[in-house]
Amino acid sequence: MAVIDVKGVSKTFYSSGSILKAIKDISLSVNRGEFVSIVGPSGCGKSTLFNIISGLQLPDSGEIRINGENVTGKKGKVAYMPQKDLLFPWRTIIDNVVLGSEIQGIPVKQARKEALNLMPLFGLQGFEHSYPSELSGGMRQRAALLRTFLCKKDIMLLDEPFGRLDEITKSKMQKWLLDVWERFQTSILFITHDIEEAVFLSDRVYVFSDRPAVVNAEIKVNLSRPRSQDVINHPEFLNIKRRLWKALKESI
Amino acid sequence: MKKYFPSAAFMAAFLILWQFLVFLFDVESWFLPSPLLILKTLVESSDLLIHHTITTIYETLWGFFASVVTAFILAVVMDTYPTIKKGIYPLLVVSQTIPIIFIAPLLMVWFGYGLLPKIFVVALVCFFPIVVSLVEGLESVDPDMVNLLLIMGATKSQIFRKVRFPAAFPSFFSGLKIAATYSVMGAVIGEWLGASRGIGYFMILSSKSFRVDRVFAAIALISFLSLAFFGLIELASRLAMPWHYKNEQIPQELYDDTNE
Numbered sequence: 001m002a003v004i005d006v007k008g009v010s011k012t013f014y015s016s017g018s019i020l021k022a023i024k025d026i027s028l029s030v031n032r033g034e035f036v037s038i039v040g041p042s043g044c045g046k047s048t049l050f051n052i053i054s055g056l057q058l059p060d061s062g063e064i065r066i067n068g069e070n071v072t073g074k075k076g077k078v079a080y081m082p083q084k085d086l087l088f089p090w091r092t093i094i095d096n097v098v099l100g101s102e103i104q105g106i107p108v109k110q111a112r113k114e115a116l117n118l119m120p121l122f123g124l125q126g127f128e129h130s131y132p133s134e135l136s137g138g139m140r141q142r143a144a145l146l147r148t149f150l151c152k153k154d155i156m157l158l159d160e161p162f163g164r165l166d167e168i169t170k171s172k173m174q175k176w177l178l179d180v181w182e183r184f185q186t187s188i189l190f191i192t193h194d195i196e197e198a199v200f201l202s203d204r205v206y207v208f209s210d211r212p213a214v215v216n217a218e219i220k221v222n223l224s225r226p227r228s229q230d231v232i233n234h235p236e237f238l239n240i241k242r243r244l245w246k247a248l249k250e251s252i
Numbered sequence: 253m254k255k256y257f258p259s260a261a262f263m264a265a266f267l268i269l270w271q272f273l274v275f276l277f278d279v280e281s282w283f284l285p286s287p288l289l290i291l292k293t294l295v296e297s298s299d300l301l302i303h304h305t306i307t308t309i310y311e312t313l314w315g316f317f318a319s320v321v322t323a324f325i326l327a328v329v330m331d332t333y334p335t336i337k338k339g340i341y342p343l344l345v346v347s348q349t350i351p352i353i354f355i356a357p358l359l360m361v362w363f364g365y366g367l368l369p370k371i372f373v374v375a376l377v378c379f380f381p382i383v384v385s386l387v388e389g390l391e392s393v394d395p396d397m398v399n400l401l402l403i404m405g406a407t408k409s410q411i412f413r414k415v416r417f418p419a420a421f422p423s424f425f426s427g428l429k430i431a432a433t434y435s436v437m438g439a440v441i442g443e444w445l446g447a448s449r450g451i452g453y454f455m456i457l458s459s460k461s462f463r464v465d466r467v468f469a470a471i472a473l474i475s476f477l478s479l480a481f482f483g484l485i486e487l488a489s490r491l492a493m494p495w496h497y498k499n500e501q502i503p504q505e506l507y508d509d510t511n512e
Protein backbone atom coordinates (compact mmCIF):
# COMPACT_ATOMS: atom_id res chain seq x y z
CA MET A 1 0.00 0.00 0.00
CA ALA A 2 1.20 3.50 -0.73
CA VAL A 3 2.32 5.47 2.32
CA ILE A 4 2.74 8.63 0.28
CA ASP A 5 0.33 9.28 -2.53
CA VAL A 6 0.75 12.46 -4.54
CA LYS A 7 -2.28 12.97 -6.77
CA GLY A 8 -2.24 15.46 -9.61
CA VAL A 9 -0.43 18.20 -7.73
CA SER A 10 0.19 21.55 -9.44
CA LYS A 11 1.75 24.70 -8.07
CA THR A 12 2.19 28.15 -9.57
CA PHE A 13 4.04 31.01 -7.89
CA TYR A 14 2.95 34.58 -8.34
CA SER A 15 5.68 36.95 -7.30
CA SER A 16 6.14 40.63 -8.17
CA GLY A 17 3.91 40.47 -11.21
CA SER A 18 5.48 37.41 -12.78
CA ILE A 19 3.86 34.02 -12.96
CA LEU A 20 6.00 30.95 -12.49
CA LYS A 21 4.54 27.53 -13.08
CA ALA A 22 6.70 25.27 -10.92
CA ILE A 23 5.06 21.84 -11.07
CA LYS A 24 2.24 20.58 -13.21
CA ASP A 25 -0.02 17.66 -12.47
CA ILE A 26 2.54 15.55 -10.61
CA SER A 27 1.40 12.12 -9.47
CA LEU A 28 3.69 9.70 -7.72
CA SER A 29 3.66 7.30 -4.81
CA VAL A 30 5.92 5.65 -2.32
CA ASN A 31 5.01 2.23 -0.96
CA ARG A 32 5.60 1.09 2.58
CA GLY A 33 9.29 0.49 3.15
CA GLU A 34 10.19 1.67 -0.32
CA PHE A 35 13.15 3.86 -1.26
CA VAL A 36 12.15 6.23 -4.06
CA SER A 37 14.29 8.92 -5.66
CA ILE A 38 13.51 11.98 -7.74
CA VAL A 39 16.00 13.33 -10.23
CA GLY A 40 15.46 16.37 -12.41
CA PRO A 41 17.05 19.54 -13.68
CA SER A 42 17.91 22.26 -11.20
CA GLY A 43 15.04 24.63 -10.49
CA CYS A 44 12.36 22.34 -11.90
CA GLY A 45 10.33 22.20 -8.69
CA LYS A 46 11.58 19.24 -6.68
CA SER A 47 11.92 21.13 -3.41
CA THR A 48 8.55 22.70 -4.07
CA LEU A 49 6.99 19.24 -4.21
CA PHE A 50 8.61 18.41 -0.85
CA ASN A 51 7.25 21.61 0.66
CA ILE A 52 3.80 20.55 -0.48
CA ILE A 53 4.10 16.98 0.81
CA SER A 54 5.31 18.24 4.20
CA GLY A 55 2.30 20.54 4.43
CA LEU A 56 4.28 23.74 4.31
CA GLN A 57 2.74 24.94 1.07
CA LEU A 58 -0.68 24.31 -0.37
CA PRO A 59 -0.95 22.98 -3.91
CA ASP A 60 -3.17 24.85 -6.37
CA SER A 61 -4.80 21.56 -7.23
CA GLY A 62 -4.37 17.93 -6.36
CA GLU A 63 -3.93 16.28 -3.00
CA ILE A 64 -1.44 14.55 -0.74
CA ARG A 65 -2.41 11.33 0.97
CA ILE A 66 -0.34 9.73 3.68
CA ASN A 67 -1.44 6.23 4.72
CA GLY A 68 -4.65 6.84 2.86
CA GLU A 69 -5.53 9.97 4.80
CA ASN A 70 -5.83 13.29 2.99
CA VAL A 71 -3.13 15.43 4.62
CA THR A 72 -2.90 18.27 2.09
CA GLY A 73 -1.57 21.26 4.03
CA LYS A 74 -1.17 19.27 7.26
CA LYS A 75 2.18 19.40 9.02
CA GLY A 76 3.97 17.10 11.43
CA LYS A 77 3.44 13.91 9.42
CA VAL A 78 6.90 13.39 7.94
CA ALA A 79 10.55 13.95 8.79
CA TYR A 80 11.87 16.48 6.32
CA MET A 81 15.48 17.36 5.67
CA PRO A 82 15.45 20.61 3.68
CA GLN A 83 18.13 21.50 1.17
CA LYS A 84 19.55 24.17 3.50
CA ASP A 85 20.85 22.61 6.71
CA LEU A 86 19.03 25.21 8.89
CA LEU A 87 20.97 24.32 12.00
CA PHE A 88 20.24 26.83 14.76
CA PRO A 89 23.39 28.89 15.31
CA TRP A 90 22.61 29.31 19.01
CA ARG A 91 22.46 25.59 19.68
CA THR A 92 25.36 23.18 19.92
CA ILE A 93 25.34 20.23 17.54
CA ILE A 94 23.95 17.82 20.10
CA ASP A 95 21.16 20.26 21.00
CA ASN A 96 20.43 20.80 17.32
CA VAL A 97 20.03 17.13 16.46
CA VAL A 98 17.57 16.41 19.27
CA LEU A 99 15.27 19.27 18.22
CA GLY A 100 12.63 16.90 16.83
CA SER A 101 12.18 15.02 20.10
CA GLU A 102 11.99 18.30 21.94
CA ILE A 103 9.19 19.53 19.70
CA GLN A 104 7.28 16.28 19.95
CA GLY A 105 7.51 16.43 23.72
CA ILE A 106 9.50 13.20 23.97
CA PRO A 107 12.07 13.26 26.78
CA VAL A 108 15.28 14.36 25.07
CA LYS A 109 17.46 12.18 27.26
CA GLN A 110 16.93 9.11 25.09
CA ALA A 111 17.49 11.11 21.91
CA ARG A 112 20.68 12.62 23.30
CA LYS A 113 22.01 9.19 24.19
CA GLU A 114 21.22 7.84 20.76
CA ALA A 115 22.69 10.92 19.10
CA LEU A 116 25.91 10.61 21.07
CA ASN A 117 26.23 6.98 19.98
CA LEU A 118 25.76 7.97 16.35
CA MET A 119 28.25 10.85 16.40
CA PRO A 120 31.27 8.75 15.37
CA LEU A 121 29.40 7.22 12.43
CA PHE A 122 28.40 10.71 11.29
CA GLY A 123 31.95 11.91 11.69
CA LEU A 124 30.83 14.40 14.27
CA GLN A 125 32.57 13.00 17.33
CA GLY A 126 34.39 15.73 19.21
CA PHE A 127 32.00 18.32 17.80
CA GLU A 128 28.99 17.46 19.97
CA HIS A 129 29.33 20.67 21.89
CA SER A 130 30.52 22.87 19.04
CA TYR A 131 28.33 25.49 17.40
CA PRO A 132 27.32 25.06 13.74
CA SER A 133 29.49 28.01 12.70
CA GLU A 134 32.50 25.94 13.74
CA LEU A 135 31.66 23.08 11.37
CA SER A 136 32.34 22.53 7.69
CA GLY A 137 29.50 22.49 5.17
CA GLY A 138 29.62 18.71 4.89
CA MET A 139 29.57 18.26 8.65
CA ARG A 140 26.58 20.56 8.94
CA GLN A 141 24.78 18.52 6.33
CA ARG A 142 25.43 15.32 8.25
CA ALA A 143 24.20 16.96 11.45
CA ALA A 144 21.01 17.96 9.61
CA LEU A 145 20.54 14.36 8.45
CA LEU A 146 21.00 13.10 11.99
CA ARG A 147 18.42 15.63 13.19
CA THR A 148 15.98 14.36 10.56
CA PHE A 149 16.55 10.74 11.53
CA LEU A 150 16.04 11.53 15.21
CA CYS A 151 12.59 12.94 14.42
CA LYS A 152 11.61 9.26 14.41
CA LYS A 153 9.01 9.33 11.67
CA ASP A 154 8.46 6.37 9.40
CA ILE A 155 8.50 8.63 6.36
CA MET A 156 11.58 10.65 5.50
CA LEU A 157 11.84 13.33 2.83
CA LEU A 158 15.49 13.98 2.07
CA ASP A 159 16.37 16.91 -0.20
CA GLU A 160 19.87 16.36 -1.58
CA PRO A 161 21.25 15.21 1.77
CA PHE A 162 24.66 14.26 0.41
CA GLY A 163 25.10 17.12 -2.05
CA ARG A 164 28.06 18.60 -0.27
CA LEU A 165 29.99 15.48 0.69
CA ASP A 166 33.15 13.98 -0.75
CA GLU A 167 32.92 10.54 -2.40
CA ILE A 168 34.22 8.54 0.57
CA THR A 169 31.98 10.22 3.14
CA LYS A 170 29.08 10.08 0.77
CA SER A 171 29.43 6.34 0.28
CA LYS A 172 29.67 5.87 4.05
CA MET A 173 26.53 7.90 4.63
CA GLN A 174 24.70 6.07 1.84
CA LYS A 175 25.46 2.74 3.51
CA TRP A 176 24.27 4.07 6.84
CA LEU A 177 21.08 5.36 5.29
CA LEU A 178 20.35 2.01 3.60
CA ASP A 179 21.04 0.27 6.89
CA VAL A 180 18.67 2.54 8.82
CA TRP A 181 16.07 2.24 6.14
CA GLU A 182 16.20 -1.56 6.21
CA ARG A 183 16.30 -1.81 9.99
CA PHE A 184 13.48 0.64 10.73
CA GLN A 185 11.31 -0.09 7.71
CA THR A 186 11.27 3.59 6.86
CA SER A 187 9.82 4.85 3.61
CA ILE A 188 12.14 7.33 1.94
CA LEU A 189 11.59 9.92 -0.77
CA PHE A 190 14.95 11.23 -1.87
CA ILE A 191 15.96 14.13 -4.12
CA THR A 192 19.34 13.99 -5.80
CA HIS A 193 21.29 15.34 -8.76
CA ASP A 194 23.53 12.30 -8.76
CA ILE A 195 22.25 9.58 -11.09
CA GLU A 196 24.59 6.93 -9.74
CA GLU A 197 23.43 7.71 -6.22
CA ALA A 198 19.79 7.42 -7.29
CA VAL A 199 20.33 3.99 -8.83
CA PHE A 200 22.49 2.72 -5.99
CA LEU A 201 19.96 3.64 -3.29
CA SER A 202 16.53 3.33 -4.84
CA ASP A 203 13.84 0.84 -5.64
CA ARG A 204 12.34 3.29 -8.10
CA VAL A 205 13.42 6.57 -9.65
CA TYR A 206 11.16 9.34 -10.96
CA VAL A 207 12.59 11.65 -13.60
CA PHE A 208 11.18 15.18 -13.59
CA SER A 209 11.15 17.38 -16.66
CA ASP A 210 12.31 20.97 -16.79
CA ARG A 211 9.92 23.59 -15.44
CA PRO A 212 6.96 23.26 -15.21
CA ALA A 213 7.93 19.85 -13.89
CA VAL A 214 5.98 16.80 -14.95
CA VAL A 215 6.90 13.17 -14.35
CA ASN A 216 8.82 12.26 -17.46
CA ALA A 217 9.77 8.71 -16.61
CA GLU A 218 9.49 6.19 -13.83
CA ILE A 219 12.29 3.64 -13.75
CA LYS A 220 12.34 0.54 -11.59
CA VAL A 221 15.67 -0.58 -10.17
CA ASN A 222 15.72 -4.36 -10.09
CA LEU A 223 18.92 -4.94 -8.19
CA SER A 224 19.08 -7.30 -5.25
CA ARG A 225 19.63 -6.04 -1.72
CA PRO A 226 21.66 -5.56 0.34
CA ARG A 227 23.74 -3.82 -2.28
CA SER A 228 27.48 -3.54 -1.97
CA GLN A 229 29.72 -1.01 -3.63
CA ASP A 230 30.46 -3.54 -6.39
CA VAL A 231 26.93 -3.28 -7.72
CA ILE A 232 27.95 -0.23 -9.74
CA ASN A 233 29.72 -2.53 -12.21
CA HIS A 234 26.72 -4.79 -12.61
CA PRO A 235 25.38 -4.75 -16.20
CA GLU A 236 21.86 -4.05 -14.97
CA PHE A 237 23.16 -1.07 -12.98
CA LEU A 238 24.83 0.36 -16.08
CA ASN A 239 21.72 -0.30 -18.09
CA ILE A 240 19.48 1.60 -15.65
CA LYS A 241 21.99 4.43 -15.49
CA ARG A 242 21.88 4.73 -19.27
CA ARG A 243 18.09 4.80 -19.32
CA LEU A 244 18.04 7.46 -16.62
CA TRP A 245 20.52 9.56 -18.55
CA LYS A 246 18.39 9.32 -21.61
CA ALA A 247 15.21 10.28 -19.78
CA LEU A 248 16.97 13.23 -18.17
CA LYS A 249 18.36 14.50 -21.45
CA GLU A 250 14.95 14.25 -23.06
CA SER A 251 13.46 16.22 -20.20
CA ILE A 252 15.56 19.33 -20.76
CA MET B 253 41.76 44.19 25.00
CA LYS B 254 44.11 45.09 22.16
CA LYS B 255 41.31 46.78 20.25
CA TYR B 256 40.91 49.41 22.98
CA PHE B 257 44.51 50.49 22.69
CA PRO B 258 44.01 53.17 20.00
CA SER B 259 41.17 54.87 21.84
CA ALA B 260 43.10 54.73 25.12
CA ALA B 261 46.08 56.32 23.41
CA PHE B 262 43.87 59.02 21.92
CA MET B 263 42.29 59.74 25.28
CA ALA B 264 45.70 59.96 26.96
CA ALA B 265 46.99 62.34 24.29
CA PHE B 266 43.91 64.51 24.71
CA LEU B 267 44.31 64.69 28.50
CA ILE B 268 48.00 65.51 28.24
CA LEU B 269 47.27 68.29 25.76
CA TRP B 270 44.56 69.64 28.04
CA GLN B 271 46.87 69.56 31.06
CA PHE B 272 49.60 71.26 29.05
CA LEU B 273 47.34 74.05 27.72
CA VAL B 274 45.91 74.80 31.17
CA PHE B 275 49.47 75.02 32.46
CA LEU B 276 50.70 77.09 29.49
CA PHE B 277 48.01 79.73 29.65
CA ASP B 278 47.71 79.56 33.41
CA VAL B 279 43.94 79.01 33.23
CA GLU B 280 42.08 79.60 36.50
CA SER B 281 40.61 76.44 37.99
CA TRP B 282 37.09 77.96 38.30
CA PHE B 283 37.23 78.51 34.54
CA LEU B 284 38.67 75.19 33.42
CA PRO B 285 40.33 72.81 35.85
CA SER B 286 43.20 70.64 34.66
CA PRO B 287 42.81 66.85 34.44
CA LEU B 288 45.16 66.39 37.37
CA LEU B 289 43.12 68.76 39.51
CA ILE B 290 39.96 66.87 38.55
CA LEU B 291 41.63 63.64 39.59
CA LYS B 292 42.66 65.23 42.88
CA THR B 293 39.09 66.40 43.47
CA LEU B 294 37.80 62.92 42.66
CA VAL B 295 40.03 61.46 45.36
CA GLU B 296 39.45 64.18 47.91
CA SER B 297 35.66 64.21 47.54
CA SER B 298 35.39 60.47 47.20
CA ASP B 299 33.24 60.03 50.32
CA LEU B 300 30.80 62.62 49.13
CA LEU B 301 30.82 61.29 45.60
CA ILE B 302 30.21 57.71 46.69
CA HIS B 303 27.27 58.90 48.78
CA HIS B 304 25.67 60.50 45.72
CA THR B 305 26.71 57.80 43.26
CA ILE B 306 24.93 55.08 45.20
CA THR B 307 21.65 56.91 44.71
CA THR B 308 22.30 57.38 41.01
CA ILE B 309 23.23 53.72 40.51
CA TYR B 310 20.11 52.70 42.37
CA GLU B 311 17.88 54.82 40.12
CA THR B 312 19.70 53.67 36.99
CA LEU B 313 19.39 49.97 37.75
CA TRP B 314 15.73 50.15 38.70
CA GLY B 315 14.88 52.30 35.70
CA PHE B 316 16.75 49.97 33.37
CA PHE B 317 15.14 46.91 34.85
CA ALA B 318 11.64 48.40 34.65
CA SER B 319 12.33 49.35 31.06
CA VAL B 320 13.50 45.86 30.06
CA VAL B 321 10.43 44.25 31.62
CA THR B 322 7.88 46.60 30.03
CA ALA B 323 9.70 46.64 26.69
CA PHE B 324 9.74 42.86 26.65
CA ILE B 325 6.05 42.60 27.39
CA LEU B 326 5.14 45.23 24.81
CA ALA B 327 7.39 43.66 22.17
CA VAL B 328 5.82 40.25 22.69
CA VAL B 329 2.32 41.72 22.56
CA MET B 330 3.14 43.63 19.36
CA ASP B 331 4.70 40.53 17.89
CA THR B 332 1.67 38.41 18.69
CA TYR B 333 -0.92 40.93 17.51
CA PRO B 334 0.18 42.64 14.30
CA THR B 335 -2.73 45.09 14.54
CA ILE B 336 -1.47 46.36 17.87
CA LYS B 337 1.98 46.66 16.37
CA LYS B 338 0.69 48.68 13.46
CA GLY B 339 -1.10 50.96 15.89
CA ILE B 340 1.61 51.43 18.49
CA TYR B 341 4.90 51.24 16.65
CA PRO B 342 4.64 54.61 14.85
CA LEU B 343 3.52 56.22 18.11
CA LEU B 344 6.66 54.92 19.78
CA VAL B 345 8.74 56.72 17.20
CA VAL B 346 6.74 59.90 17.70
CA SER B 347 7.21 59.63 21.46
CA GLN B 348 10.95 59.76 20.88
CA THR B 349 10.66 63.24 19.44
CA ILE B 350 9.37 64.67 22.74
CA PRO B 351 12.36 66.07 24.63
CA ILE B 352 12.75 64.22 27.92
CA ILE B 353 13.98 67.43 29.50
CA PHE B 354 10.46 68.83 29.33
CA ILE B 355 8.81 65.64 30.52
CA ALA B 356 10.97 65.35 33.61
CA PRO B 357 9.54 68.42 35.43
CA LEU B 358 6.06 67.04 34.85
CA LEU B 359 7.13 63.76 36.40
CA MET B 360 8.23 65.71 39.46
CA VAL B 361 4.78 67.26 39.63
CA TRP B 362 3.12 63.87 39.36
CA PHE B 363 5.41 61.72 41.46
CA GLY B 364 7.05 64.20 43.85
CA TYR B 365 10.72 64.69 44.50
CA GLY B 366 11.59 61.16 45.57
CA LEU B 367 13.36 58.50 43.54
CA LEU B 368 10.33 57.48 41.50
CA PRO B 369 10.43 60.28 38.91
CA LYS B 370 14.18 59.65 38.33
CA ILE B 371 13.58 55.97 37.84
CA PHE B 372 10.84 56.94 35.45
CA VAL B 373 13.15 59.14 33.39
CA VAL B 374 15.72 56.34 33.12
CA ALA B 375 12.99 53.92 32.06
CA LEU B 376 11.74 56.38 29.42
CA VAL B 377 15.20 56.90 27.99
CA CYS B 378 15.94 53.15 27.84
CA PHE B 379 12.58 52.01 26.63
CA PHE B 380 12.76 52.95 22.96
CA PRO B 381 16.06 51.30 21.99
CA ILE B 382 15.12 48.13 23.86
CA VAL B 383 11.65 47.72 22.42
CA VAL B 384 12.77 48.53 18.87
CA SER B 385 15.71 46.15 19.00
CA LEU B 386 13.51 43.38 20.34
CA VAL B 387 10.77 43.86 17.77
CA GLU B 388 13.26 43.98 14.91
CA GLY B 389 15.13 41.01 16.32
CA LEU B 390 11.94 38.97 16.42
CA GLU B 391 11.24 39.96 12.82
CA SER B 392 14.76 39.07 11.70
CA VAL B 393 14.32 35.32 12.13
CA ASP B 394 15.03 33.13 9.09
CA PRO B 395 11.54 32.06 7.93
CA ASP B 396 12.94 28.70 6.82
CA MET B 397 13.90 27.96 10.42
CA VAL B 398 10.33 28.67 11.47
CA ASN B 399 9.14 26.42 8.64
CA LEU B 400 11.39 23.62 9.85
CA LEU B 401 9.75 23.76 13.25
CA LEU B 402 6.29 23.96 11.69
CA ILE B 403 6.99 20.79 9.72
CA MET B 404 8.07 19.13 12.96
CA GLY B 405 4.60 20.02 14.28
CA ALA B 406 5.67 22.79 16.65
CA THR B 407 3.16 25.01 18.45
CA LYS B 408 3.24 28.82 18.29
CA SER B 409 4.74 29.06 21.73
CA GLN B 410 7.44 26.51 20.86
CA ILE B 411 8.30 28.51 17.77
CA PHE B 412 8.64 31.63 19.88
CA ARG B 413 10.77 30.02 22.55
CA LYS B 414 12.96 27.87 20.34
CA VAL B 415 13.55 30.04 17.29
CA ARG B 416 12.20 33.55 17.30
CA PHE B 417 13.38 34.61 20.73
CA PRO B 418 16.92 33.22 20.46
CA ALA B 419 17.15 34.65 16.95
CA ALA B 420 16.33 38.07 18.41
CA PHE B 421 19.19 37.97 20.91
CA PRO B 422 21.92 39.74 18.90
CA SER B 423 19.60 42.62 18.07
CA PHE B 424 18.16 42.67 21.60
CA PHE B 425 21.60 42.98 23.15
CA SER B 426 22.55 45.81 20.80
CA GLY B 427 19.48 47.65 22.07
CA LEU B 428 20.39 46.89 25.68
CA LYS B 429 23.86 48.33 25.11
CA ILE B 430 22.50 51.56 23.68
CA ALA B 431 20.02 51.80 26.55
CA ALA B 432 22.76 51.14 29.11
CA THR B 433 24.87 54.01 27.77
CA TYR B 434 21.98 56.45 28.04
CA SER B 435 20.61 55.22 31.33
CA VAL B 436 23.03 56.94 33.73
CA MET B 437 22.53 60.22 31.93
CA GLY B 438 18.78 59.76 32.28
CA ALA B 439 19.13 59.43 36.04
CA VAL B 440 21.37 62.50 36.22
CA ILE B 441 18.91 64.58 34.22
CA GLY B 442 16.15 63.51 36.60
CA GLU B 443 18.23 64.53 39.62
CA TRP B 444 19.29 67.74 38.02
CA LEU B 445 15.70 68.92 37.90
CA GLY B 446 15.13 68.43 41.58
CA ALA B 447 16.56 66.00 44.08
CA SER B 448 18.24 65.82 47.43
CA ARG B 449 20.77 63.13 46.53
CA GLY B 450 22.55 61.84 43.45
CA ILE B 451 25.29 62.89 41.06
CA GLY B 452 22.97 65.34 39.29
CA TYR B 453 22.17 67.04 42.59
CA PHE B 454 25.88 67.11 43.43
CA MET B 455 26.58 68.81 40.10
CA ILE B 456 23.99 71.52 40.76
CA LEU B 457 25.44 72.23 44.20
CA SER B 458 28.96 72.31 42.82
CA SER B 459 28.19 74.65 39.96
CA LYS B 460 26.25 77.00 42.25
CA SER B 461 29.31 77.27 44.47
CA PHE B 462 31.64 77.64 41.47
CA ARG B 463 33.41 74.36 42.22
CA VAL B 464 33.99 73.68 38.54
CA ASP B 465 36.53 70.99 39.46
CA ARG B 466 33.73 69.10 41.20
CA VAL B 467 31.43 69.48 38.19
CA PHE B 468 34.11 67.93 36.03
CA ALA B 469 34.76 65.22 38.59
CA ALA B 470 31.06 64.39 38.42
CA ILE B 471 31.16 64.32 34.62
CA ALA B 472 34.11 61.93 34.72
CA LEU B 473 32.20 59.76 37.15
CA ILE B 474 29.11 59.71 34.91
CA SER B 475 31.22 58.64 31.93
CA PHE B 476 32.87 55.96 33.99
CA LEU B 477 29.54 54.63 35.27
CA SER B 478 28.05 54.57 31.76
CA LEU B 479 31.08 52.72 30.42
CA ALA B 480 30.99 50.25 33.30
CA PHE B 481 27.31 49.58 32.71
CA PHE B 482 27.95 49.13 29.00
CA GLY B 483 30.75 46.68 29.81
CA LEU B 484 28.43 44.76 32.09
CA ILE B 485 25.87 44.33 29.30
CA GLU B 486 28.65 43.32 26.91
CA LEU B 487 29.70 40.67 29.40
CA ALA B 488 26.13 39.47 29.81
CA SER B 489 25.80 39.31 26.04
CA ARG B 490 28.89 37.12 25.78
CA LEU B 491 27.54 34.82 28.47
CA ALA B 492 24.08 34.67 26.93
CA MET B 493 25.19 34.00 23.36
CA PRO B 494 28.64 32.44 23.23
CA TRP B 495 27.76 31.22 19.73
CA HIS B 496 27.57 34.79 18.49
CA TYR B 497 31.20 35.43 19.34
CA LYS B 498 32.56 32.21 17.87
CA ASN B 499 34.18 31.82 14.53
CA GLU B 500 32.14 34.40 12.67
CA GLN B 501 32.15 33.79 8.92
CA ILE B 502 31.88 37.53 8.37
CA PRO B 503 35.19 39.37 7.98
CA GLN B 504 36.26 40.61 11.38
CA GLU B 505 36.61 44.22 10.23
CA LEU B 506 32.87 44.44 9.70
CA TYR B 507 32.18 43.42 13.26
CA ASP B 508 34.31 45.38 15.67
CA ASP B 509 32.97 43.46 18.64
CA THR B 510 33.92 39.97 17.59
CA ASN B 511 37.63 40.33 18.28
CA GLU B 512 38.73 38.82 21.54
Ligand SMILES: Nc1ncnc2c1ncn2[C@@H]1O[C@H](COP(=O)(O)OP(=O)(O)OP(=O)(O)O)[C@@H](O)[C@H]1O
Nearest residue numbers: 013015020022041042043044045046047048049083
Ligand atom coordinates in the same frame (compact mmCIF):
# COMPACT_ATOMS: atom_id res chain seq x y z
N1 LIG C 1 8.08 30.66 -2.49
C1 LIG C 1 8.37 30.82 -3.81
N2 LIG C 1 7.95 31.95 -4.43
C2 LIG C 1 8.22 32.13 -5.73
N3 LIG C 1 8.91 31.27 -6.50
C3 LIG C 1 9.36 30.14 -5.93
C4 LIG C 1 9.13 29.87 -4.54
N4 LIG C 1 9.70 28.68 -4.25
C5 LIG C 1 10.27 28.25 -5.38
N5 LIG C 1 10.07 29.11 -6.40
C6 LIG C 1 10.52 28.93 -7.78
O1 LIG C 1 10.06 27.69 -8.22
C7 LIG C 1 11.02 27.04 -9.02
C8 LIG C 1 11.31 25.67 -8.47
O2 LIG C 1 12.02 25.79 -7.26
P1 LIG C 1 12.52 24.53 -6.44
O3 LIG C 1 13.27 25.03 -5.27
O4 LIG C 1 11.39 23.63 -6.18
O5 LIG C 1 13.53 23.85 -7.47
P2 LIG C 1 14.40 22.52 -7.31
O6 LIG C 1 13.95 21.56 -8.31
O7 LIG C 1 14.41 22.09 -5.90
O8 LIG C 1 15.86 23.06 -7.72
P3 LIG C 1 17.29 22.60 -7.17
O9 LIG C 1 17.58 21.26 -7.74
O10 LIG C 1 18.22 23.63 -7.71
O11 LIG C 1 17.21 22.59 -5.71
C9 LIG C 1 12.25 27.94 -9.03
O12 LIG C 1 12.28 28.62 -10.26
C10 LIG C 1 12.02 28.89 -7.91
O13 LIG C 1 12.54 30.15 -8.22
Ligand SMILES: [Mg+2]
Nearest residue numbers: 046047083159
Ligand atom coordinates in the same frame (compact mmCIF):
# COMPACT_ATOMS: atom_id res chain seq x y z
MG1 LIG D 1 15.74 22.07 -4.43
